[in-house]
Amino acid sequence: MTTVKAILFDLDDTLWPIAPVIAQAEVTLHAWLAEHAPKVAQRFTIEELRARRMALLERQPEFHLDLAKLRRAGLRAAFAHVGEDEAIVEEAMRHFHAARNAVTPYDDVLPGLLKLREKLTLGTVTNGNADLELVGLAHHFKVSLAASHFGRAKPDPAIFLAACEALGVAPAEAVYVGDDLRLDVEGAQKAGLRAVWMNRTGSSAHLEAGVRPDAICATLDELMDWIAAQLEE
Known part of the structure; x- marks a missing residue:
């Protein structure tokens, strides 16, 4: 892999x-x-x-x-x-x-991003209107694409592929992490990325939706464990 x-x-x-x-x-x-x-x-x-x-x-x-x-x-x-x-x-x-933009990141986010940055390049792709500068997280990410500026929205493969190109990686070298099974998981997989479903609620919606994430995580700690396993392969 x-x-x-x-x-x-x-x-x-x-x-x-x-x-x-x-x-x-x-x-x-x-x-x-x-x-x-x-x-x-x-x-x-x-x-x-x-x-x-x-x-x-x-x-x-x-x-x-x-x-x-x-x-x-x-x-x-x-x-x-x-x-x-x-x-x-x-x-x-x-x-x-x-x-x-007066958001409060989940408790695992700040420590998780700091650890992930040590080994991997990070970016964001969103259909929303969050302002990472206002939120205070912009410095963690090399690339941040928003559908409103890019002109195409998830699950369109184009926005995922553009993010990979901006990061200088092939789609197969990138993992997308998101909470929406259709927009995030299916969209990223169809663009050739691996996709992690961030399921913070313990939902089993993927079974009904027929979507198969490459991994299911409830926190960035679990994501880091999964990423570590991928790096070891």
């Missing part, structure tokens, strides 16, 4: 939990709107703004590539609907962006 030279990580729900962060960021944004765009906050609840975004996404599925662009478009539509000044939408987005 080809030696592992690089590891590529998904971000949201792989290196940190994201649902509670997004929920809090939406609360923070709505409070900001109540102060700076009161007609929007009075007319639409958080849930109503979310429902409008989902309806917009259904009409324009291309927004799947960039959920920040979707949120911006949703806010512009809400502002226009109530006659608020759309000039402050960008400020609202900056406020949300900061709150969205």
Whole structure:
């Protein structure tokens, strides 16, 4: 088997939990709107703004590539609907962006990345809008690709292959680690990478989905053990 030279990580729900962060960021944004765009906050609840975004996404599925662009478009539509000044939408987005990146990595992440960096080159591939500079983890990764900037999203093989090329490794020399069976595991495997399912919840969803990860890990400690075994082969 080809030696592992690089590891590529998904971000949201792989290196940190994201649902509670997004929920809090939406609360923070709505409070900001109540102060700076009161007609929007009075007319639409958080849930109503979310429902409008989902309806917009259904009409324009291309927004799947960039959920920040979707949120911006949703806010512009809400502002226009109530006659608020759309000039402050960008400020609202900056406020949300900061709150969205107030993530807390899982306990195993920081020590795990430090150890993995000693032997392997690290990178990230994400469909999300996390800002690794704001999160404070950018320095761990040689390459970071986001679908919104690259123009293609997981599970498209192109984004995995581009990350491997940027790292200077062949797909067979790279391992992708992520929490989503279809986007992460199947996507990476179809691009020729080995794929580890980061299953922090103990789910058996892979059995129902018919997906066969190269490994299943609950923590970066387990990932390091598996990687060590691959390096010894």
